Every structure is written in C-alpha cells, then in structure tokens.
Amino acid sequence: MITVLREVIATRYVTPLREGGSLPGVVEADDSGTYVVKFRGAGQGPKALVAEIISGELARGLGLPVPELVVVHLDPVVARAEPDQEVQELIKASAGANLGMDFLPGALGYEPNINPVDAELAGRIVAFDAFTENVDRSWRNPNLLMWHRRLWMIDHGASLYFHHDWARAAEKVHRPYKWDDHVLRPYATTRSGLSDELTEELIRAAVALVPEEWMDVEPGRYVEHLTARAARPEAWLP
Incomplete structure (x- = not known):
C-alpha cells in the first residue's frame, strides 16, 4: 500500500x-x-x-x-x-x-445487463461496500466504470457515513448493511468477509493518507471504529 x-x-x-x-x-x-x-x-x-x-x-x-x-x-x-x-x-x-x-478517458458507465462481473470480484466489492457502508452503489447510480474492458470503482464520498454523527458512531459500529439495491447483487454468488485482510495496519495506513486539514477529529477515531467493525464481519456482511 x-x-x-x-x-x-x-x-x-x-x-x-x-x-x-x-x-x-x-x-x-x-x-x-x-x-x-x-x-x-x-x-x-x-x-x-x-x-x-x-x-x-x-x-x-x-x-x-x-x-x-x-x-x-x-x-x-x-x-x-x-x-x-x-x-x-x-x-x-x-x-x-x-x-x-x-481521469479515465473513454470510460463508459457500468451497465449490469451488458457487463457481467466475475462472481469472486462481485462478492469482494459487495463485502467491501458493506464494510464501508457505501450507500451509493445501486443500479440507479452504480459508481462503476468500464475502461479497457476492466471494471473500476469510483466515488466513495457517500461511504463511512458514521462520521457524520460521531456522538452516536459507537452505537452503529456493527450496523448491518442493506444491499437490496446493490448493482452487483445478481453476480455476487460468493461471499468474502475480507476479515483476514482488513487488518488494523491496513486501516491505519489508509487513514494516515488523509490531509490533516480535512480532519475534524483525531485520526485514531476512524482507526478504532473501522478496526472494531472489521472484527465482526458476521454482523454486517449480507
């Protein structure tokens, strides 16, 4: 990383x-x-x-x-x-x-009926979106692109929405993920909890990349919340 x-x-x-x-x-x-x-x-x-x-x-x-x-x-x-x-x-x-x-020149928006996705990749993306609580990967707005015949994930600004209410974030750390409208649901026939890969080291490294001036809390609060969520994938994985 x-x-x-x-x-x-x-x-x-x-x-x-x-x-x-x-x-x-x-x-x-x-x-x-x-x-x-x-x-x-x-x-x-x-x-x-x-x-x-x-x-x-x-x-x-x-x-x-x-x-x-x-x-x-x-x-x-x-x-x-x-x-x-x-x-x-x-x-x-x-x-x-x-x-x-x-910027991916010439990229096209993902069309679920035209671009089938490998079950393993679809399952990993669904599991990842469940972990980050990404509410913006629906068939209405997939936030996926096809570029050079490869699927690309974009626009994660609507994820991690626990940080909009830090006072109650601890209550929501194991919140289940609603995936009824997830655009990759038809292809996600395998499940991956990602639990072995979502290590505290990986989480801490990602948080450390955020410019300090954008943060309104100590970075450790993100690390603590996400590490606790990663520890119990059975609570949030669809």
Missing part, C-alpha cells in the same frame, strides 16, 4: 461534471495528468473527501480496482475563464488542497 498520496498543482480547469450533486470538475495538472476533482468547498464538505481517501485506499490495499487518487492544489485563478457563476464560487471556496482521481 502507498505511504503518501502524490500532490499535484492544477494548471487548467477543463469542464464541470454535472452528473453528481457535488459538481466535480475535470482538471489538468502540472504532472501532465488529467483528474476528476472533488472540491473541498462543495456542499458535502471535507468529510466526503475523507471518505474518498480512506475507502478508496482501503479498496486499493485489498486489490480492488480504483483509479489513482491524488491531492490537487488549486489556485482559483485557473478557472477564471469558466462562465458559470456557480462553478466560480465553488472554485473560490476550494482554494488549497482538494481530492483528485485519475
């Missing part, structure tokens, strides 16, 4: 992506890369970026397919030519560090 996220500097704001409520945007950076950026100043706030990094890097550590994540440093001047006032205000509110995901 990586020990630090790469940091890049935004050089050009290309276009907004209006599929999501957070209004992410495509941005070019000084490493000649192109990234889909989620902005710290969006309505969901920094917690969505925290969830993106912890869940995304946990998935990577488990061998699941996630595009590279980077920290994108943004000067609002890069979007000075953007005519949309809403985008301008969002960019101004997001000066500094934001979250970028490697």
Whole structure:
C-alpha cells in the first residue's frame, strides 16, 4: 500500500461534471495528468473527501480496482475563464488542497445487463461496500466504470457515513448493511468477509493518507471504529 498520496498543482480547469450533486470538475495538472476533482468547498464538505481517501485506499490495499487518487492544489485563478457563476464560487471556496482521481478517458458507465462481473470480484466489492457502508452503489447510480474492458470503482464520498454523527458512531459500529439495491447483487454468488485482510495496519495506513486539514477529529477515531467493525464481519456482511 502507498505511504503518501502524490500532490499535484492544477494548471487548467477543463469542464464541470454535472452528473453528481457535488459538481466535480475535470482538471489538468502540472504532472501532465488529467483528474476528476472533488472540491473541498462543495456542499458535502471535507468529510466526503475523507471518505474518498480512506475507502478508496482501503479498496486499493485489498486489490480492488480504483483509479489513482491524488491531492490537487488549486489556485482559483485557473478557472477564471469558466462562465458559470456557480462553478466560480465553488472554485473560490476550494482554494488549497482538494481530492483528485485519475481521469479515465473513454470510460463508459457500468451497465449490469451488458457487463457481467466475475462472481469472486462481485462478492469482494459487495463485502467491501458493506464494510464501508457505501450507500451509493445501486443500479440507479452504480459508481462503476468500464475502461479497457476492466471494471473500476469510483466515488466513495457517500461511504463511512458514521462520521457524520460521531456522538452516536459507537452505537452503529456493527450496523448491518442493506444491499437490496446493490448493482452487483445478481453476480455476487460468493461471499468474502475480507476479515483476514482488513487488518488494523491496513486501516491505519489508509487513514494516515488523509490531509490533516480535512480532519475534524483525531485520526485514531476512524482507526478504532473501522478496526472494531472489521472484527465482526458476521454482523454486517449480507
């Protein structure tokens, strides 16, 4: 698992992506890369970026397919030519560090009736989503892409929703996962609790990747909660 996220500097704001409520945007950076950026100043706030990094890097550590994540440093001047006032205000509110995901050119949204998924991979993704309590992998909004004939997991901002109510988080640590609408349910005919792989070391390493300025609690609280959840997969695994 990586020990630090790469940091890049935004050089050009290309276009907004209006599929999501957070209004992410495509941005070019000084490493000649192109990234889909989620902005710290969006309505969901920094917690969505925290969830993106912890869940995304946990998935990577488990061998699941996630595009590279980077920290994108943004000067609002890069979007000075953007005519949309809403985008301008969002960019101004997001000066500094934001979250970028490697842009996959030509990727297509996952279609469950067209792109069957191997049962083992589907089972691992379902188990992972159950562990992170990802409520946003439904057939309405799969948050999966097909790129070079391979499945890729994106958009984990709606996971880890226990951190929106820390006062009651301990009560929810073993909360069961509702997977009735999970887009991969028809293919997940094998189950994987991931219990042997979800180690405290892996969890601690993923949490450590989050920029300190995005955190509103001690990082150890995430480690404690997720380690306790990992210890009892029978409580949350579908």
